[in-house]
Amino acid sequence: MRSTNNLGNRKVSLLLKDITEFDKEICKIAGFIFLEKYEKYREDYFANELKYYPNIRYKIYNLYEQRENREKLWHLSEKYCQRIEWHLYRLYRLRNAIVHAGESHKRIQMLGEHLHIYVDRVILELMVKLAKDKCLGTIQDVFTDTYLLLNKKKKNLKEPGNVDEQSIMLLLENFFIEE
Structure with missing residues (x-):
């Protein structure tokens, strides 16, 4: 299932535009979630684009916490x-x-x-x-x-x-x- 079903095209486009390591949308989203270099970007995105999506924010944060292992x-x-x-x-x-x-x-x-x-x-x-x-x-x-x-x-x-x-x-x- 595409992430646009939950967030809408605009929010997903904003998320993916600055992630350049990967070609596939799913890999870009995983990079956003797991890579430490996107920590500030994640915080900004949480505060602005995901402020009305507590469940998605929680799931992303929970996955990010598991990145060290x-x-x-x-x-x-x-x-x-x-x-x-x-x-x-x-x-x-x-x-x-x-x-x-x-x-x-x-x-x-x-x-x-x-x-x-x-x-x-x-x-x-x-x-x-x-x-x-x-x-x-x-x-x-x-x-x-x-x-x-x-x-x-x-x-x-x-x-x-x-x-x-x-x-x-x-x-x-x-x-x-x-x-």
């Missing part, structure tokens, strides 16, 4: 994977309740839409990787490539040190399709 960032992504796994278990339990007990559930549409988003994202990644990369001829090749990339990311993020430009590029490599 790349392993914390890896644990954050593991927590996200765990939440997706729990969501899939909830869907499976709901499916069992419907099939075996004939129960209906009030939140079935919301749960189904979340699953739909996950499935759409995976299928889109598969299609793009199969179409763009001549070496990836099968879905199994894409999964193997993704597995190897995840291991590379994990190794990098488990090393001590601050989040830097290289960590950001590696973290976001091959997972975000430009829209």
